[in-house]
Amino acid sequence: MKNITIPTPLQGQTLEDKVRILTEGAKYDVSCSSSGSARQGKKGALGDCSPAGICHSFTPDGRCVSLLKILMSNECIYNCKYCASRREEDVERATLSVEELCEITVGFYRRNYIEGLFLSSAVFRSPDRTMELLTETVIRLRTQYNFHGYIHLKAIPGCDPQWLDLAAQYADRMSENIELPSSAGLKMLAPQKTKESILTPMKRLAALSARSKETRGRAKILPAGHTTQMIVGATADADGTILRLSEGLYRNYAMRRVYYSAYVPVGNPSLLPVKPPDLIRENRLYQADWLLRFYGFQAEELLNPAENFDPSIDPKSQWALTHPERFPVEVNTAPYEMLLRVPGIGIKSAWRIARAREVSTLRYEDLKRMGVVLRRAAHFITCDGKYHGCGENRAVLKSYLLAPAFANKDPNQISLTDAALLLQETKRSALTGQL
Ligand code: SF4
Incomplete structure (x- = not known):
């Protein structure tokens, strides 16, 4: 592996600043979505709550674990219109070095704040460079810091598959966001990403997950499988189309879960709806998702491609x-x-x-x-x-x-x-x- 150089911090930023900026930036990923509430500590009460940072996720055996949910960097070279970290958005930027990420994770773990890490990133310099740094972080956590807690790692679209092969040996779960339900939507709102650049690594993760199932006893590669997330309501794609895509992902890419994220209007409003979709739409999609996975339904039985679910009934x-x-x-x-x-x-x-x-x-x-x-x-x-x-x-x-x-x-x-x-x-x- 090449030597990793630690990115130079932006002028005057403290570690606390970086953690604040990068946990805030991670809150839009719904794969573990319980962060977001803000509550000040008060006299006579136990604890307080910050708006981002620690979230909860469920392990395959049903345990609820608290995770540090953070971006490595929000300095993105891409410009996806729906994203708060996109290149043209005027937000505070920060990047954590591999060393800083490891120290924060282990420090939080030792203080009993967290049981694991959810690590994602914007595309920092290039997809390869970003995935290299993310991979180096998990490897160091596991080998140098002897960290055995849960790690959920994002795969960066367009990166060299060698980084996925390597990262999958150390992470419990990996995920790569499919982002939008159609190629047309991707072209309009995330022009630097292509269906190909998203599906190729996804196929690789599916193959890695399948290989881990073949090993006897506890799986060594990605024991918690791989997942994805889709933004709902940023494009005109109907629920029927979204559900067909999810069905294909479960069937052809061995996806453990598809997460649906109601679009939040933070990006460029000229190409996006002014209002977010009703959260009820997101919930109806989750209900339909259960029907696909556990109730024996097929997407085509539930809706035509151009139809949405009736919000008033499940x-x-x-x-x-x-x-x-x-x-x-x-x-x-x-x-x-x-x-x-x-x-x-x-x-x-x-x-x-x-x-x-x-x-x-x-x-x-x-x-x-x-x-x-x-x-x-x-x-x-x-x-x-x-x-x-x-x-x-x-x-x-x-x-x-x-x-x-x-x-x-x-x-x-x-x-x-x-x-x-x-x-x-x-x-x-x-x-x-x-x-
Ligand atoms: S790649 Fe797109 S979605 Fe990801 S952080 Fe950059 S602008 Fe946002």
Whole structure:
């Protein structure tokens, strides 16, 4: 490996300044998105909260870990229109050296602030140079500092794949952002990036993840796989197109997760929408994503390429409403795959039903104990031959499936409190996948 030269700090910047600038710059990456709240410490209360820096992520075994979420540099040579770090944006700039990054990570770890690192970067000087510095950081952390905590490392589009091969031996997870749902969007808003420059490293990461699965025992290369993130609402691409792309990424690139990030208007407004999309759109995409990964749905069943999800109901209910010929299903005999398609029956409850009906005939009262949301499911099932739903009238049926914030209301006129409730509800199911 070539010798690493440490970049010269901008005039007069302290380490604290750099950490503030670079943790602030990292907050737009949603792969671990819980940073962002700001709370001053106060008398009698324990702790305080800074707007960026420490975020939380979940390991494959379900543990929640706190990560230092930081950029190595926000001095970008690229000019993606939607980005706060783009070359033409007037923001404070900073770059941390490999040594500084290692010292900060290990220092925070020793003080028990963090259990791991989420390290990303703008394109500093060149994609190769950036990836070289990021790789050097993880190697030093692992070998020189003996750091065994979790490391999530960004792959830089357009870099030489040799850096990915090397970095993958030391990071737990790597990710590379697909950025926008279409090549046309990329050309318009991120002209220095091409579909090719993004998909080639992604293919490499998929091959590396696959190779790690072949090793016996604990995987040595990228044990937590690789992920990506897509910006929603910066271009006119509809949910149907976005979902097809996600399906392709899961299928062809062994992607562990696709993250959806509602566009934040920080960039050049002349080419971008003035207003960000409703967060509900992001949540509906997360719900649909669960349907692709765990409920046996295909993207083409859920939406046409030019369609968006109905914000007032979840995607599974939307599908059920448009397929009355598939319902009601008898819970005691329906195939497991069909149970998963009933609104209000999530993965856990479908599994419980499948187990319980092996030993006795299930009655309506039994379902509630199994976690079935009968308010929604009752209209799509029979239980021991009995139906407790409202019938087939689509408008009436939809009124039972509406999120509580929308019930009995014109969806165009919901109040701020209703909208907050709706977001809370969709966020919960978007996170847990119980639909
Ligand atoms: S490459 Fe594009 S998205 Fe990444 S930091 Fe630079 S301007 Fe932002």
